[in-house]
Amino acid sequence: MTRRTIAILAIAWMILVVAVASSAITLHAVGGAQAVAANYETLDEVLRIIEERYYVEVEESDLLEGAIRGAFSPLDEYSFYYSAEEMTAMMEQASGEYYGIGVLVTMDGEGGILLSRVYEGPAREAGLREGDRIIAIDGEALSVNNSADLTAATAKIKAETQTPVLLTIERSEDVFDVEVERAQVEANRTRHAILENGIGYLEISEFFGDDVEGTRAALDDFVAGGATKMVLDVRNNTGGDLNHVVQIADMLLPEGVIVSVEDRYGQSQHYDSQASYYDLEIVVLVNGMSASATEILAGALQDYDRAVVMGTQTFGKGIVQDVIQFENGAGMQLTTMQYFRPSGQPVHGVGIEPDIVVEPDETYDPANYNIDPATDNQLREAVKYLENIA
Structure with a gap:
């Protein structure tokens, strides 16, 4: 057995161990196993020929990394290898x-x-x-x-x-x-303010880092400042950590299912909210870049009638990725589950339809970092809607 074959088999074993950790593997036919073995032999032969005959010298480590990256080519765009x-x-x-x-x-x-x-x-x-x-x-x-x-x-x-x-x-x-x-x-993932009319404004830019702490601090400030209504701005928020968005949703939802995830084998898991929550009137602002974890939050708030979703159709990424790190510091990201709203509706490829569609107009400037309804018509419409609630 060549040194390269050993390396390739080690990689195959590493991937197999990861797979076994998450699911049971059944070998259905000896012929299938033989075909897999033949493919590994072909891969070994391809790498050997490249190393021996390519017109310039190539590092074996580069070839092996290329082979690993190639294993992800049949998968979706969210599954890939990390050096x-x-x-x-x-x-x-x-x-x-x-x-x-x-x-x-x-x-x-x-x-x-x-x-x-x-x-x-x-x-x-x-x-x-x-x-x-x-x-x-x-x-x-x-x-x-x-x-x-x-x-x-x-x-x-x-x-x-x-x-x-x-x-x-x-x-x-x-x-x-x-x-x-x-x-x-x-990087602060949240910012908040109480607008002149007493309405709270909370922006969450992504569900990582200090987002949970920042959201709780904002909600506490709103309550202390007498705000009973809030604009939750998750436009351009492309997602983040599932556990983070579940914690934030728990602050805003009554007791019940926040989101359900299901793997390829039909095994499902529910993430639930507790009974206590911040009881504010909410408008959620979304757009075409609101995706993944953002759609979990917006979809749950919509399903429980806890918020009016306003803006434009969301992205429609209803799948979950696991990140796995190896002993050598490298890692992989792999799509492992899809998720469903509390109502049971899927999100992937569908997105979330706003309750009130508001397209951005010429007053909206993405370069304007100020929280200003005068230069942001979607925010302006959200504030107007909340002002009209008794």
Whole structure:
């Protein structure tokens, strides 16, 4: 047995162990096992030929990593492999503390990165703002077409030390370079205020980091300030940690099922809320970038008639991913379950239809970070709706 074969079989065993940990595997036919073994032999032969005959030398570790990444190609865009460096960057992003520039990003659909939130910090000090697109990093053009590409691109923006990064920005019809000095960043996932008319406003940008603590603090402030109505803004919130959104939903829902998840074998699990909650009149603002965990929250609030959902149709990502880290620091993200609203309705490929459709108009500016109904017609309509509730 060659050294490479041993390595490949070790990888196969690692993947098998992960699979066995989550489900029972039944071997239906000896012929199937033989076919699998033959495929592994073919893979071993392919790697051997590449290593021996490719016109330039290729590191064996690079070949093996490429083979691992290739295993994800038949899967959905949310399932992929993390190198050790990418895994570290992802964990730092989730924690909210890292050396970076202080932005929340998403794919722009054109191969670049859209800045959906620019926090107080290096990026804002350098003049970047919401709605800007990053099209190159340190002179290297981006080609971000899936979640794995986005993770790899954001890893390039971060660093272990306080160093500069050169970003090529597209803003409207202008393209220009900006050098941003990386710094220790603490991203706040929530912000809140009590508006002039006494209505509370809470924005949750993603369900990671300090979102649970920030939400509870906001709700406590609303109660202390006499607010009985609230706008919950989850526009452009692409999701996050299932456990985080369940904790937040528990603060706003009566006793009952928040969400149900089901795996390929039909095994299901319910996440429930307790009886006590903050009893506020709520309008939830959503849009086409509201996805995944955000749709869990909005869907549950809608099903229990705890909120009016306003805005535009949500994204429709009703599946759950597990992140698994290996001993060498690398890892994988794998879609393992789909979820269903308390009503039993699926979300994946469907999304959530607002109770009241409000399209953004010319007054809406994604670069305007101020909480101002005068420049945000969807927020303005949410406030108007709440004002008319006795």
